[in-house]
Amino acid sequence: QVQLQQSGPGLVRPSQTLSLTCAISGDSVSSNTAAWTWIRQSPSRGLEWLGRTYYRSKWYNDYAVSVKGRITINPDTTKNQLFLQLNSVTPEDTAVYYCARQAGGALGIWGQGTMVTVSS
Amino acid sequence: DIVMTQSPDSLTVSLGERATINCKSSQSVLSTSNNKNYLAWYQQKPGQPPKLLIYWASTRESGVPDRFSGSGSGTDFTLTINSLQAEDVAVYYCQQYSSIPFTFGPGTNVDIK
Numbered sequence: 495q496v497q498l499q500q501s502g503p504g505l506v507r508p509s510q511t512l513s514l515t516c517a518i519s520g521d522s523v524s525s526n527t528a529a530w531t532w533i534r535q536s537p538s539r540g541l542e543w544l545g546r547t548y549y550r551s552k553w554y555n556d557y558a559v560s561v562k563g564r565i566t567i568n569p570d571t572t573k574n575q576l577f578l579q580l581n582s583v584t585p586e587d588t589a590v591y592y593c594a595r596q597a598g599g600a601l602g603i604w605g606q607g608t609m610v611t612v613s614s
Numbered sequence: 615d616i617v618m619t620q621s622p623d624s625l626t627v628s629l630g631e632r633a634t635i636n637c638k639s640s641q642s643v644l645s646t647s648n649n650k651n652y653l654a655w656y657q658q659k660p661g662q663p664p665k666l667l668i669y670w671a672s673t674r675e676s677g678v679p680d681r682f683s684g685s686g687s688g689t690d691f692t693l694t695i696n697s698l699q700a701e702d703v704a705v706y707y708c709q710q711y712s713s714i715p716f717t718f719g720p721g722t723n724v725d726i727k
Contacts, residue, residue: 541718543715543718558714599669600669602669604665
């Protein structure tokens with residue numbers, strides 16, 4: 495079955511870059527029927543969809559306006575992984591970050607979540 | 615952005631009774647091209663990621679007990695939990711996937727009376 499395993503640091507300094515990895519098993523990041531998504535959750539903002547990448551003969555990205563200009567979501571097809579980079583972080587970016595697979599519309603498979611704290 | 619609202623914020627129900635959660639979207643999430651509502655429901659327990667329960671507003675995800683059902687169309691939707699069980703204590707979220715960014719409701723906390 496499809497599984498998503500997240501990894502990355504739990505503490506990031508303000509103004510630095512948050513980088514997370516999502517290792518995919520049981521499916522391909524290059525799937526023509528799935529989209530690979532990052533979501534975060536915090537008490538102040540609730541569940542917030544950040545963006546996605548997907549392959550349909552070529553790669554596409556969609557990003558939330560709230561983080562556009564700071565966010566990059568990239569696939570690694572050789573390792574079958576998904577990456578999130580969020581630049582110039584502030585304490586407002588403190589949240590639990592999730593990767594998830596969107597297939598057929600909704601988010602059916604989620605990673606375990608990574609708590610990221612932005613603090614000096 | 616489509617704004618999702620839910621009511622009530624929290625709900626306390628006796629074991630075996632029915633729980634009803636409402637979700638409203640600021641714009642219709644019904645597609646005229648395929649007549650599908652781009653609306654999902656998730657269940658989240660403490661320390662866990664959200665779990666998909668319902669998609670296309672009323673299609674139950676594989677393995678989800680049939681006491682969970684979804685209904686509604688356009689901008690108004692309902693999640694019903696018939697015969698509430700102890701393991702149903704959780705926060706429930708609706709989400710629209712009709713237009714980017716895909717937005718979530720604020721959640722409804724369901725507890726046992």
